[in-house]
Amino acid sequence: MKTFTKASISLLLVVLITQSCSRKKDNFINRAWHSVGTEYNILYNGEIALQQGLETVNNAYTENFWELLPIERFEANTDEVRLGNKAENSDFERAEEKATKAIQKHSMTINGKEKNPQIDEAYLLLGKARYYDQRFVPAMAAFNNILNKYPSSDKINQVKVWREKTNLRLGNPELSIKNLKRHLKQEEVEGQDLADISAVLADAYLDIKQKDTALKYLDTAAVASKINAQKARYHFIRGQLYNEFGKKDSANMAFDQIIEMHRKIPRAFYINAHLAKSNNFDAETGNKLEFLEYLTELEENRENRPFLDKIYHRIARYHQSQSRDSLSEVYYNKSIASNKTLNNDKVLFARNYLTLGDMYFDRTEYKTAGAYYDSTLTNMVEKTKPYRVVAKKRKNLDDVIYYEGIARANDSIIDLVKLPKEEQVTFFNDYIKELKVQDSLAKEFEKKRADKAASRSGSSKGSGFAGLTGPGGRTVPGLPGSNSGSNSDFYFYNPTTSAYGKEEFFKLWGERKPQDNWRLSAGRKGASSEGKGGETAEEIVTQLELYDPEYYIKKLPSDKVILDSIATERNFAYYQLGLIYKEKFQEYILAKDKLENLLKNNPEERLIIPSKYNLVKIYELLGQTDEYEIAKNNLIAEHPDSRYAEILRNPNSQLAKDQNNPETVYENLYRKFEAQAYAQVISEAEENIKRFEGDGYVPKFEILKASAIGRLKGFDAYEEAVNYVALTYPNSEEGKRAQDILKDALPLMKSKEFLPEDEGNSFYVIYQFDSAQKEEIKTFKDKLSKIMERLPYKDISLSEDVYNENTTFVVVHGLTYLTSAMGFGPTLDDYTLDNEKPITKPYITASSANYAIIQRHKSLNEYINPE
Structure with missing residues (x-):
């Protein structure tokens, strides 16, 4: 009987379970079975996976309190919209799988209606997982599914929030605003739902740059939210916006509300609220x-x-x-x-x-x-405006460092030479005192290093681990000789102190050979001078001499030519610094100081007039009216024929603006370069280099002259001219460009070897003319152009190219095959009309690569008559 009862009950349970698993029967047991299974099994695990994914995302996200905080703590990839179904985050993928499983196995759609009340939550989980995985289009499909199929869902407010957040990510803020404002009119929304809707509206208004309206919705969100972390975020953004509007009192009230929450919120918001308030x-x-x-x-x-x-x-x-x-x-x-x-x-x-x-x-x-x-x-961050500003300032600083170094060093030498002998002795005695202190510190350091090395050596011997290494020959960590431990206090095991020590050593001693008595001058690498008869004589300096002021006094220059050269170099450095501070840094006080000191030091004639003119402009910029008038009248009176005097007399004249302006002169000369008037460019560039000597445009004229020389005289002359620019103007933009050309471009252009013609993919036909035959060249080009219009070749063109001072080429470009180039003459005959004279002038063919070599090295004869 008992067996029968148990069997009956088991059978009944099986029948009930089987019946309840059905998704087609609308009864209490079926609905309850699928609802409970969905909520407490599949969705529960899905929510856990979603939270784990969110934790990963949040851990990777860093709040940037230096800028306006985002309303949602989430960083979307705005570069691309992902459309695929493959998740990138495994936790979000698992959450999506659980949501999909719930929908597929527990959905009860009967007569067009869903009978399982958990399915809307499954779709919501599906949409959230896709949203956080940044697949916004599939996420939108999930949220729209709820709105279309479950309009009476108790999650409808949340779903609308998530849909409009997704619209924002897809770049549709106006649509988000329209939908949410309509929802607020149609429904009574309060509590956290109101906070969430207001936050999304604020985000959308920020997106369309309506910050005042965004602030209104943020106020609502901050009050309505029941989540303290959200409240802190909304209040902080409110404070930032009020600061942007210049309302510091309102901003401080927002920050105070964060501070009052203290330990209820993340500490970062608490501290940054204090700091933001302190900024006011x-x-x-x-x-x-x-x-x-x-x-x-x-x-x-x-x-x-x-x-x-x-x-x-x-x-x-x-x-x-x-x-x-x-x-x-x-x-x-x-x-x-x-x-x-x-x-x-x-x-x-x-x-x-x-x-x-x-x-x-x-x-x-x-x-x-x-x-x-x-x-x-x-x-x-590179390629941003702040980066470019600092990069430009740093680049300009190279010139400042260079010229300040020259100015200081040469000033020091000149000042020392001018001192009476007893003051020179006093100066060097003070220097020697510092030198003795440095020597004492060096000896103390060496002694400590030796003691520590001896101590370590003894320790390793006593331990029996000397030279012990691990697998692969690696030193065993923690043993003497190991540099892997971060706690070691041995000087050379610490890379920071070691690098600092090396730098200080080279500053003090220079580069020294590893030998005894390394402090002597002879210990310097390469510290030798050529004696008579080519013998090398090294200067041996004892420590006694290094401590004698006479040793240094004897090294001071006394020859007038050397002293004049030092003063000239110093004066030019002062002039350059004046221009740099004025033009590049707008540091007018520093510029004024340099130029005024320059004029006191008896500068060369070429620097006087531009220095006076720049001082006039600096006085004007500083609003120093009296100094401006005095300096202006002085320049006009003492240098009446200069272009600067003309500019000051009549600043609105065309002459002042254009004809005498180095920028305009350069632009006009560059147009002549483009027109291949290379000889004229070289001649006028030389004139303007003398005319504008001391001006910042001089290196530009020099590099333009070098380019014209290269086009007219070839590679060797170009290399020499570029090298001159690199050596003469090393800190100008043009000088640095010349250095780059010497280093990178010229080695690639140096080869004179012609390439096999049959390897080319573009060929030229070249006609030679005497450059003086201007009319003949023009007539020939007109005639050839008319015939070329009838030729069956695509993309062919004609140019007039200067070869050298005496020869000009008329060149046909764009022939694809060598045979086409070689047979160009007969082809012209075929397309010459009966009433036209045929072109019988001889021509040369060359591949585009070989033509470049011919022009670069002026090697036409070598090409025509190879050995």
């Missing part, structure tokens, strides 16, 4: 002591340690605003050090390095400033 402090009206105490409290709070890099940066900016530069520099460096160990925030790195670079630039320590600008650029 008015140093003129506010209590500076209280403000500094406020910043110090942020610095000393142990909970704020992960954000010390930003706190140090804010303190540094405050001290800088109060002209406490040395203290601000300390904090900028502390910010850099903290950032390296904490957050590696590239924006913060760039701001710190840029500020320090500007500080050193203002102190005229250009080499150090350049190093900071280099570090700034490595932490900036």
Whole structure:
């Protein structure tokens, strides 16, 4: 009986389960079975997978508080719209699979209606998984499916939010605004749903640059949201927008609301709210002591340690605003050090390095400033406007560093030479004191290094591990000789201190040979001079001599020719610095200082007039009216025939604007270069180089002259001319371009070897003329052009090319085959009309590659008559 009962119950259960699995029967058991199975099995696991995927996305995302925060903490790839069904994130793929499984196995569509109340949630999960995987078009299909099939779903508000978020990602903000505003009119929405809808509307208005309207919806979202992290985000964006509108009080109220939430929100929002509020402090009206105490409290709070890099940066900016530069520099460096160990925030790195670079630039320590600008650029995004600004400033700094180095060195020499003997002795005695301190430190360092090396050597012997290596010959970590451990304090095991030490050594001693008594001058690599009869004589300098001021005094130049050369070089450096500070950096005070000092130093005639003119313009830019009038009248009176005097007398004249303007002269000359008037370009370039001597356009005339020489005289003459530009103007744009040509282009152009003609894919027909036969050349070209119009060749053309001073080529381009080029004469005869004279002038054929070699090396004779 018992067996029968158990069997009956089992059979009944099987029947019930079988019946309840059916998706075609609309009864309570079936609906309950599929609803529970969907919610607590498949969708539960799908939601877990979705959350795991979101955690991965969030961990990879870094908040950028330096810019306007995004309303949604999500970074979409705006470069492409992914349409495929293949997920890139395995967690989102799993969530999508679970949602799809729920729909396929548990959907109960009976008489056109869905009877399983969980299917709308399955579609919502499907859409979210696709959205976060950045497949927005398939995500939109999932959300639209709910709206079309389940209009009475209790998730309808959420679905509309997600659909319009997707529209935003697809670049349709106007449609998002239209749909959501209509929904708000039709439905009573409150609570978190209202917050979410308002946030999407704010995002859409930000997208179409209507920030004031976006702010209104953000206010609603911040109040309605029940999620503290969201509230903090919305309030922070509100504060940022109010700051953009110049409403600092409203911005501070928004930041205060974040600060009041304190530990209820992520610490990053709490700290950045403090820092953003501190940026609105008015140093003129506010209590500076209280403000500094406020910043110090942020610095000393142990909970704020992960954000010390930003706190140090804010303190540094405050001290800088109060002209406490040395203290601000300390904090900028502390910010850099903290950032390296904490957050590696590239924006913060760039701001710190840029500020320090500007500080050193203002102190005229250009080499150090350049190093900071280099570090700034490595932490900036390329091809952005801020990057280009810093890159340009850094590039211009090369010239400043170069000319400041010359100016300082030559000034020092000239000043030392002018000093009385006793003051020279005093100067070098002071230098010798510093040298002795350096020697003492070097000896102490050597002793410590030797002691440490001996200690390590003894330790390894006693341990019995000397020379022990691991598999593959690698040194065993942690043993003497290993550099893999980060805790080693041995100098040369630390790459940072080792590199610093090397740099300091070379600054002090130069490059030395590894030998005894390496401090002697003879120890320098290559420190030798040619003696009589070609013998090499090395100067042996004892330490006693190095400590004797007479040793240095004897090395000071005394020959007037050498001293004049040093002064001339210094004066030109001053002139260049004046122009650079004025034109490239708009540092008019520095420019004025350099040019005024130049005029006091008896400069060469070529520098006097342009220096005076640039000073006139600088006084005008600085608003120094009296100095401007005096300098202007002085230049006109003392140099009445100069082009600068003409410009100052009549600044609106065509002569002042055009004829005497080096830019206009250069442009006109360049047009002549394009017209192949190479001899004229060379001649006029030489005239203008003398005329504009000292002007920034001179290197441009030089490189144009070099190009004309190359076109007219060939490779060797071009190489010589380019080399002159590279050596004479090494820090100008043209000088650097000349260096690049010498290094990269000329080696590729050097070969004179002609290539086999049958390997070419384009061929020329070349007619030679005497360059003086202008009318004959013109008549020939007109005649040949008319006949060429009838030829069956596509894309052929005619040009007139200068070969050298005496020869001009008329060249037919664009023939595809060598046979076509060689048979060009007979082909012309076939298409010459009866009333026209045939063209009987002899011609040469050459491939395009060989024609380039002929022109480049002026090797027509070698081509016609090969040995």
